[in-house]
Amino acid sequence: xxxxxxxxxxxxxxxRITKSMxxxxxxxxxxxxxxxxVSVEQIADQTNLTIANASxxxxxxxxxxxxxxxxxxxxxxxxxxxxxxxxxxKALRDLGVERISTIEFVVKEFRKSMFDFEAxxxxxxxxxxxxxxxTILDVRPESEYRQGHIASAVSIPIEELAxxxxxxxxxxxxxxxxxxxxxxxxxEAVALLAQAGFKAKRLTEGFPDWKLxxxxxxxxxx
Amino acid sequence: xxxxxxxxxxxxxxxRITKSMxxxxxxxxxxxxxxxxVSVEQIADQTNLTIANASxxxxxxxxxxxxxxxxxxxxxxxxxxxxxxxxxxKALRDLGVERISTIEFVVKEFRKSMFDFEAxxxxxxxxxxxxxxxTILDVRPESEYRQGHIASAVSIPIEELAxxxxxxxxxxxxxxxxxxxxxxxxxEAVALLAQAGFKAKRLTEGFPDWKLxxxxxxxxxx
DNA sequence: TATCTATTCAATATAAATATTGAATAGGTG
DNA sequence: CACCTATTCAATATTTATATTGAATAGATA
Numbered sequence: 241x242x243x244x245x246x247x248x249x250x251x252x253x254x255x256r257i258t259k260s261m262x263x264x265x266x267x268x269x270x271x272x273x274x275x276x277x278v279s280v281e282q283i284a285d286q287t288n289l290t291i292a293n294a295s296x297x298x299x300x301x302x303x304x305x306x307x308x309x310x311x312x313x314x315x316x317x318x319x320x321x322x323x324x325x326x327x328x329x330k331a332l333r334d335l336g337v338e339r340i341s342t343i344e345f346v347v348k349e350f351r352k353s354m355f356d357f358e359a360x361x362x363x364x365x366x367x368x369x370x371x372x373x374x375t376i377l378d379v380r381p382e383s384e385y386r387q388g389h390i391a392s393a394v395s396i397p398i399e400e401l402a403x404x405x406x407x408x409x410x411x412x413x414x415x416x417x418x419x420x421x422x423x424x425x426x427x428e429a430v431a432l433l434a435q436a437g438f439k440a441k442r443l444t445e446g447f448p449d450w451k452l453x454x455x456x457x458x459x460x461x462x
Numbered sequence: 463x464x465x466x467x468x469x470x471x472x473x474x475x476x477x478r479i480t481k482s483m484x485x486x487x488x489x490x491x492x493x494x495x496x497x498x499x500v501s502v503e504q505i506a507d508q509t510n511l512t513i514a515n516a517s518x519x520x521x522x523x524x525x526x527x528x529x530x531x532x533x534x535x536x537x538x539x540x541x542x543x544x545x546x547x548x549x550x551x552k553a554l555r556d557l558g559v560e561r562i563s564t565i566e567f568v569v570k571e572f573r574k575s576m577f578d579f580e581a582x583x584x585x586x587x588x589x590x591x592x593x594x595x596x597t598i599l600d601v602r603p604e605s606e607y608r609q610g611h612i613a614s615a616v617s618i619p620i621e622e623l624a625x626x627x628x629x630x631x632x633x634x635x636x637x638x639x640x641x642x643x644x645x646x647x648x649x650e651a652v653a654l655l656a657q658a659g660f661k662a663k664r665l666t667e668g669f670p671d672w673k674l675x676x677x678x679x680x681x682x683x684x
Numbered sequence: 685t686a687t688c689t690a691t692t693c694a695a696t697a698t699a700a701a702t703a704t705t706g707a708a709t710a711g712g713t714g
Numbered sequence: 715c716a717c718c719t720a721t722t723c724a725a726t727a728t729t730t731a732t733a734t735t736g737a738a739t740a741g742a743t744a
Contacts, residue, residue, distance in 0.1 A: 331553035
C-alpha cells in the first residue's frame with residue numbers, strides 16, 4: 241500500500257461516513273435519536289416519512305455504524321451508537337448556524353412570526369439555578385424525558401401542557417427546554433405559559449447539548 | 463411558514479453544507495486548507511487531481527461558504543472561511559477514527575509496514591516542554607510553516623530533511639509534527655531521524671489541532 | 685494593447701442517491 | 715402451528731454527483 245492508496249482509503253471512508261449524514265431526513269433522524277431510543281414507527285411519524293422510507297434511511301445510518309438497534313417485543317428501537325455521532329452532528333449544526341444565512345434567517349423569522357421571546361443559554365440557566373429559584377420544564381414526549389433529562393426538571397409534554405398548567409408555579413421563573421435549537425416545543429410552551437400569566441423563557445439549546453457538557457442529568461427508566 | 467416547512471428548510475440547509483464535505487477529495491482539500499492559504503495549483507498537486515477537477519471541488523466548497531478566496535498576482539489562494547469548518551472536519555475525523563475499523567486498520571497497517579514508532583500526544587508534548595529540553599520539528603512545506611506553527615518549532619520540510627540533518631541536536635529528543643494524523647511527513651521524518659541516530663518521535667495530531675486548542679503558536683509571514 | 689497564465693466554465697458520459705410502490709421476512713402472539 | 719404486525723427488501727424511475735475534456739475568461743505582464 242502506497243501513500244496515495246492509503247490516503248484514498250482514509251479520505252474515502254471519512255467521506256462515506258459524512259455522506260451517511262448528508263441528507264435532510266437523516267439529519268433530522270440523528271437529532272431525534274440524540275434524545276434516546278426511538279422505534280422506526282415513531283421516527284417515521286416525527287419526520288413525516290413513510291415507514292419504508294424511514295427504514296431505508298436508518299439502514300444507511302446503520303451501515304455507516306452511526307446507529308445501533310435493540311428489539312423490544314414487536315418494535316425495533318434505534319439509538320446513536322456513540323457520543324461522537326452527536327458531537328459531529330452538533331459541529332455541523334454549529335457550522336450551519338454560523339455560516340448559512342438562510343438558517344439564521346429562517347430560525348429568526350419562524351420564531352418572530354409566532355412568539356418572540358427571550359431565550360436563555362445553558363450558562364445563564366446554571367447561574368439562575370445557583371442564585372435563586374427556577375423551575376426547569378421538559379416539554380418533550382415523556383419517553384424522551386424518561387430516558388434522560390436535566391436534573392430536577394419536571395416533565396409536561398407539550399400536548400398536555402394546556403390542561404396541566406396548575407402543576408406549575410405562578411411566581412418562580414420557568415425555563416422550558418426540548419430537543420434543541422430547531423425544536424419548536426419549547427417555543428410553543430413559552431407562548432402558552434406567557435399567555436396564561438407565567439414567567440417563562442426557553443433554553444436556547446436542548447437536552448443532548450446539556451448532556452454532552454456533562455452537566456447533571458437524571459434517568460427515570462422503568 | 464409552518465412547522466414542516468421550517469424543518470425542511472433548516473435540515474435541508476444542514477444537509478447541503480454536509481454534502482459539500484461528503485467527498486474524499488474535498489475531505490482531503492479541507493485538511494490541506496486547515497494549514498493555511500493554498501493555491502489551486504498546489505491543491506491539485508497535493509491531492510493528485512487535475513486543475514479543472516480541483517477547481518470544480520473548490521467551487522462546491524465555495525458555494526457552501528466553507529472557503530474564501532484571495533488573489534495574489536496570477537494565483538488564486540483558497541482558505542477555510544472559519545474555525546468552525548475545521549471543527550466540523552475534526553469532529554467527523556474523530557468519529558471516523560473511532561467508529562470505522564477500516565480507518566483504524568489502514569492507519570495502523572500503513573504505519574507498521576514502514577516504520578513503527580511511538581507517537582506523542584499534544585498533552586505529552588506540553589509536559590515534555592515544561593520538564594526538559596525538546597526540539598519541536600515542523601516538517602510541512604515552508605509556506606505552511608510560515609503561515610503558522612507551534613511556538614518555538616523549527617522548520618525543515620521533509621524533502622530537505624536528509625541533507626539538513628546537521629541542523630538538529632543529537633542528544634535532545636525531537637518531536638516531529640505535520641498536518642495531522644493522516645499525514646505521513648512526520649512518520650517519514652521520524653524514520654529518517656531514527657536511522658541517523660537521533661531520538662525522534664511523531665506528534666499524533668497536527669498543527670490545526672494544536673491551534674484549535676489555543677496553544678501557543680507563531681506566525682512568520684513576509 | 686497584445687499576450688500569457690492560472691483558473692473557471694460548459695458539455696457530456698457515467699455513477700450514485702433518492703422516493704415510491706408492493707412484496708417478503710422475522711419474530712411475537714393466540 | 716397459523717396468524718399478525720413491524721420492519722426490511724427489491725425493483726424502478728428520477729434526480730443529483732462526479733470525472734473528463736477542451737474552450738473561455740480574467741487579470742497580470744510586457
